[in-house]
Amino acid sequence: MYFVDVVLPLPLAGSFTYAVPAEMQRKIGIGFRAIVPFGKRKFYTAIILRLHNNPPKGVEVKEIHSLIDSRPMVNEHQVRLWEWISFYYMASLGDVYKAAVPSLMKPQDLEEKFKSKTETFIRLNTGINDIKQLIGRAKKQAELYQALKKLFSEESGKQIPKKEIVAKTGCSDSVLKGLIEKKIVIQYAEEVSRLDKQVAASRKPFKLNVQQQKAFEEINRCFEEKNVCLLHGVTSSGKTEIYIHLIEERLKLKQQTLYLVPEIALTTQLTSRLQAVFGDKLGIYHSKINDSERTEIWQKMLSESPYEIVIGVRSSLFLPFRQLGLVIVDEEHETSYKQQEPAPRYHARDTAIVLAQTFEAKTLLGSATPAIETFYNAKTGKYGWVTLEQRFDNIELPKITFENTQELRRTKKMKTVLAPALIEKINKALESGEQVILFRNRRGFAPMLECKLCGWTPKCSRCDVSLTYHKNRQELKCHYCNKTYKPVRECPVCHEESVELIGMGTEKLEEEVAKLFPDASIARMDTDTTRGKESYEKIISDFQNKKVQILIGTQMLSKGLDFDNVSVAGIISADGLLNHPDFRSHERGFQLMLQAAGRAGRKNRQGEVVIQTADPGQPVYRYLQANDYEGFFRSQLAERKLFNYPPFKRLILIVFKHKDEDKVESGADFFARLLKQSLGEMVLGPNKPLISRIQQYHIRDILLKLDNNLSPAKIRQFIQSVEARFRENIDFRYIVLHYDVDVTG
Ligand code: ADP
Numbered sequence: 001m002y003f004v005d006v007v008l009p010l011p012l013a014g015s016f017t018y019a020v021p022a023e024m025q026r027k028i029g030i031g032f033r034a035i036v037p038f039g040k041r042k043f044y045t046a047i048i049l050r051l052h053n054n055p056p057k058g059v060e061v062k063e064i065h066s067l068i069d070s071r072p073m074v075n076e077h078q079v080r081l082w083e084w085i086s087f088y089y090m091a092s093l094g095d096v097y098k099a100a101v102p103s104l105m106k107p108q109d110l111e112e113k114f115k116s117k118t119e120t121f122i123r124l125n126t127g128i129n130d131i132k133q134l135i136g137r138a139k140k141q142a143e144l145y146q147a148l149k150k151l152f153s154e155e156s157g158k159q160i161p162k163k164e165i166v167a168k169t170g171c172s173d174s175v176l177k178g179l180i181e182k183k184i185v186i187q188y189a190e191e192v193s194r195l196d197k198q199v200a201a202s203r204k205p206f207k208l209n210v211q212q213q214k215a216f217e218e219i220n221r222c223f224e225e226k227n228v229c230l231l232h233g234v235t236s237s238g239k240t241e242i243y244i245h246l247i248e249e250r251l252k253l254k255q256q257t258l259y260l261v262p263e264i265a266l267t268t269q270l271t272s273r274l275q276a277v278f279g280d281k282l283g284i285y286h287s288k289i290n291d292s293e294r295t296e297i298w299q300k301m302l303s304e305s306p307y308e309i310v311i312g313v314r315s316s317l318f319l320p321f322r323q324l325g326l327v328i329v330d331e332e333h334e335t336s337y338k339q340q341e342p343a344p345r346y347h348a349r350d351t352a353i354v355l356a357q358t359f360e361a362k363t364l365l366g367s368a369t370p371a372i373e374t375f376y377n378a379k380t381g382k383y384g385w386v387t388l389e390q391r392f393d394n395i396e397l398p399k400i401t402f403e404n405t406q407e408l409r410r411t412k413k414m415k416t417v418l419a420p421a422l423i424e425k426i427n428k429a430l431e432s433g434e435q436v437i438l439f440r441n442r443r444g445f446a447p448m449l450e451c452k453l454c455g456w457t458p459k460c461s462r463c464d465v466s467l468t469y470h471k472n473r474q475e476l477k478c479h480y481c482n483k484t485y486k487p488v489r490e491c492p493v494c495h496e497e498s499v500e501l502i503g504m505g506t507e508k509l510e511e512e513v514a515k516l517f518p519d520a521s522i523a524r525m526d527t528d529t530t531r532g533k534e535s536y537e538k539i540i541s542d543f544q545n546k547k548v549q550i551l552i553g554t555q556m557l558s559k560g561l562d563f564d565n566v567s568v569a570g571i572i573s574a575d576g577l578l579n580h581p582d583f584r585s586h587e588r589g590f591q592l593m594l595q596a597a598g599r600a601g602r603k604n605r606q607g608e609v610v611i612q613t614a615d616p617g618q619p620v621y622r623y624l625q626a627n628d629y630e631g632f633f634r635s636q637l638a639e640r641k642l643f644n645y646p647p648f649k650r651l652i653l654i655v656f657k658h659k660d661e662d663k664v665e666s667g668a669d670f671f672a673r674l675l676k677q678s679l680g681e682m683v684l685g686p687n688k689p690l691i692s693r694i695q696q697y698h699i700r701d702i703l704l705k706l707d708n709n710l711s712p713a714k715i716r717q718f719i720q721s722v723e724a725r726f727r728e729n730i731d732f733r734y735i736v737l738h739y740d741v742d743v744t745g
């Protein structure tokens with residue numbers, strides 16, 4: 001007998017064994033997809049992990065139903081990565097598989113779901129002699145025929161899609177149809193790729209300047225000894241250009257590069273820049289591509305001519321690389337690299353390092369504001385460390401000043417949302433034809449309704465959160481479950497028309513700014529105005545082309561964009577960035593403000609950044625003003641040590657959810673008690689989280705702050721044994737439970 005162990009796309013631990021029918025035995029291999037029965041009359045696409053001769057004991061073995069592939073779709077590096085993620089992040093292997101492989105590649109029934117894309121083309125029928133006669137007196141047809149003849153002779157040998165013909169000749173459908181019916185024109189369909197059309201490289205990499213060249217050589221030297229290197233370079237120091245040179249080297253070695261970016265940093269600006277140098281060697285994997293495109297990219301990576309470079313978001317880690325030589329993690333400090341929901345809750349930066357190791361490849365982490373953990377690893381010598389302290393072309397770093405809004409309000413000088421000094425600076429910039437960016441983070445400052453008499457605010461009926469007011473749609477919305485409500489004027493407690501709008505998002509800010517600068521053209525960029533991919537690009541290009549003078553936006557604006565005419569940047573309510581009950585809030589605030597500041601600065605003049613705050617005494621502002629990353633790092637590290645946070649401890653959050661609050665409470669209590677028997681004070685909680693009910697589920701959590709010297713394997717084993725005992729209790733069997741390893745805050 002012959003058996004295989006497979007992984008199924010289900011949230012189940014481990015692998016499952018199936019028997020291989022005799023006729024399949026010669027055709028099967030590791031990494032192939034097979035359709036297997038599971039449960040009652042259900043079929044799933046499984047991936048074969050192992051072949052062996054050991055029948056499982058005590059259970060009936062089912063047979064594989066059929067094979068999908070005749071070659072591996074998943075390689076051994078991928079399987080090793082999946083297994084590591086499943087192990088380290090305490091997720092089931094099935095969940096990792098589900099996240100890794102496009103859903104069209106794992107159909108849940110017996111049909112292959114992936115369909116190739118076809119396109120309709122047009123060609124002239126060369127086998128017809130008497131075209132004139134056929135056309136007769138149909139004048140429009142004659143015109144179109146002449147136009148087509150011209151077009152085809154210009155584009156000789158090229159296939160021309162029908163769409164293009166219609167666009168270029170402006171012909172009507174009926175005229176074209178007439179020619180088709182007379183067989184003068186032939187219409188046919190062919191399979192086409194969904195991937196970007198071939199783009200040719202148009203330039204060589206720039207020659208590096210002295211500092212860049214030095215950094216480039218240091219990185220290479222560092223890779224001789226270490227697998228991971230941090231490139232700590234201020235904004236616009238030319239890091240991207242160094243990446244380009246590193247990628248070039250890997251190309252010469254016939255090695256692939258993965259260039260990871262956080263979602264909001266994957267802009268057209270960046271991809272066009274890479275495409276200009278690498279042409280069609282570059283594949284782009286962003287979150288807006290659909291599942292068919294994902295599947296085609298996957299297939300291309302398996303083909304004879306895979307992409308040599310992939311620039312992509314978090315999930316591009318899962319593509320089938322074959323000769324990976326280098327992984328670049330740009331903006332490595334970004335917390336959006338951590339997947340929150342659903343499982344596997346992996347951190348893309350840390351996973352990238354493991355992926356690189358399976359290929360004996362190198363990892364470069366790049367940032368102007370490294371994560372505290374990363375900088376710690378660089379300082380203690382675990383990672384290499386290379387710095388770039390000057391902006392390219394020696395453009396000065398911006399000058400940062402603070403406006404104390406509390407003081408300004410007290411002395412009645414704050415007449416609008418902008419401090420007078422900021423207004424003056426904006427006016428000056430506008431007069432000199434320069435541009436302005438205003439940042440407003442929405443978090444915590446979303447507009448909402450509140451009763452001015454008793455403080456009542458409308459909340460979601462399913463979640464324990466206040467509703468956000470959306471002016472353009474005139475509705476209240478829950479940002480946790482997306483349920484919408486009608487705004488109210490009357491307070492249900494006071495029975496008065498005392499409910500008012502408070503707080504202010506970007507939308508309100510735009511309104512205020514428009515009043516202050518009636519002659520300026522203003523645009524706003526946030527998740528509301530950038531639903532479609534084009535709208536985002538349009539706002540950026542309008543700003544770049546100077547059609548827009550003042551750009552208002554959320555943190556979306558602070559990433560991956562390079563504007564050359566911005567002289568003033570304003571951060572409107574900096575306090576909102578810092579006042580979050582989470583151990584990373586100052587780190588994040590600092591990073592965001594420094595990145596935002598990095599958008600200001602011009603060739604001949606120092607840019608200016610104005611930070612509005614009610615509490616300018618906070619130490620974080622001192623470090624910001626002095627551009628003192630290291631000072632900030634030291635202060636944070638001291639706090640992390642004092643309060644037992646990473647890098648001194650490893651965090652695991654255990655989350656419990658159930659519709660019955662008593663049940664979830666006693667379940668979490670029970671779990672915590674068992675954990676404390678062995679882990680003692682490393683167990684914190686159970687806690688009622690800030691938002692303790694979402695979509696009718698009550699939530700409790702337990703935070704583990706584990707000593708670094710405890711082995712992840714032993715900890716995992718112990719926690720799983722606790723979970724097993726917890727599940728033995730029928731009361732707790734249906735409590736939803738998940739782990740979040742290295743939770744970001
Ligand atoms: P970073 O990635 O550190 O923010 P970039 O690589 O985007 O910096 O560089 C900032 C600007 O300087 C970009 O407009 C880039 O095109 C330009 N630049 C960087 N290095 C060079 C170089 N060696 N030659 C010419 N232009 C460069």
Ligand code: ZN
Pocket residue numbers: 451452453454455456491492493494495498
């Ligand atoms: Zn009230």
Ligand code: ZN
Pocket residue numbers: 460461462463478479480481482483695
């Ligand atoms: Zn809700």
